[in-house]
Amino acid sequence: MENDFSVNAREVVKTYGGRRIFNGLNLKVRRGQFTVLLGKNGAGKSTLLRLIAGLEPTDSGEIDVLGSNVEFEDVGRRQKTAFISETISADAGSSIERIVKAYISIQPNWDGEIFNKFIQTFNLSLDKLFGSLSRGQKIQFFFALAAASKPDLYLLDEVTSVLDASARFEVLNHIRGEVARGASVLLATNIAAETHNFANEITFLIGGSTGLSCSVDELQTRFGKFRVPVESTSTFKIPDSARPVQLNRDGSISYLISSEAMPRDVLLDQRGVTIEDVFIYFTGPESAK
Structure with missing residues (x-):
């Protein structure tokens, strides 16, 4: 209507x-x-x-x-x-x-x-x-x-x-x-x-x-969020469509990616997808590589 x-x-x-x-x-x-x-x-x-x-x-x-x-x-x-x-x-x-x-x-x-x-x-x-x-x-x-x-x-x-x-x-x-x-x-x-x-x-x-x-609730289903531990940053193959959205206290990096492109066997970021994550996803650098 x-x-x-x-x-x-x-x-x-x-x-x-x-x-x-x-x-x-x-x-x-x-x-x-x-x-x-x-x-x-x-x-x-x-x-x-x-x-x-x-x-x-x-x-x-x-x-x-x-x-x-x-x-x-x-x-x-x-x-x-x-x-x-x-x-x-x-x-x-x-x-x-x-x-x-x-x-x-x-x-x-x-x-x-x-x-x-x-x-x-x-x-x-x-x-x-x-x-x-x-x-x-x-x-x-x-x-x-x-x-x-x-x-x-x-x-x-x-x-x-x-x-x-x-x-x-x-x-x-x-x-x-x-x-x-x-x-x-x-x-x-x-x-x-x-x-x-x-x-x-x-x-x-x-x-x-x-x-x-x-x-805002749909962000949790439209996107996936995973973490790459600091010891894996040089060896883990980050999908081309993933974008870094957060540097964590333990040195790991959190990435955002569309839910359909979410890789398997990754460390999920349990904090959920935020509006700020999405903002960085669309405006930030294409990758941290």
Whole structure:
């Protein structure tokens, strides 16, 4: 059912300066799911979020967000969608309090208690000028605004990379609660490890399309993970399709490989496949040989 998806992108093509970023990309984000968007630098993660947010047009293809095509202005859709990125800004000379008052006027679902909780948690002063905030504080402020508007869809572009550990925990913990409420989250990040215990779905951008899209639980069946002991690293024949994903304390190396290509008689890595393993698999060196 199409109503099961907060985002439904179909055959999206986007070109910048003669370079084709997306070549018929398809992406679906289920309602009430936390989806992690991964890819190498330059794969188009930020571009895709801006297309979904309706901030840039596609060359061709269609994107529906919350049941509405992003090509058409829809106030309700915008009120229910929160886009947070370092690229968004506000008047440097305005105080936080003034910006908040303007924002409240266009948000019918505003929850002041949520906003005040985050302002106190992040130790932000309402009388501070926006231009005086650090990079991390700006993201904290925009997240507080977004959370208080209780959106149905969060589009988060690398926001956790500029937050300290405490702020990242608060953001991810709130997002987990929002997913439980029924909201959808699409988080673009290269910090894959921090999302493993929160995310439901993973989508990997490869070569202008979605090269991998599945639930986090499916990673355990799609991939196999094995260890090569340090004394065997020079003699064990590592399959060409295997990729090193972790150097272990005992000197052994853990490799990831597609489940159908999993070699026999190897030392299985009992820790299971993580999102970070998959990220390294698609972006790291081809082999350790």
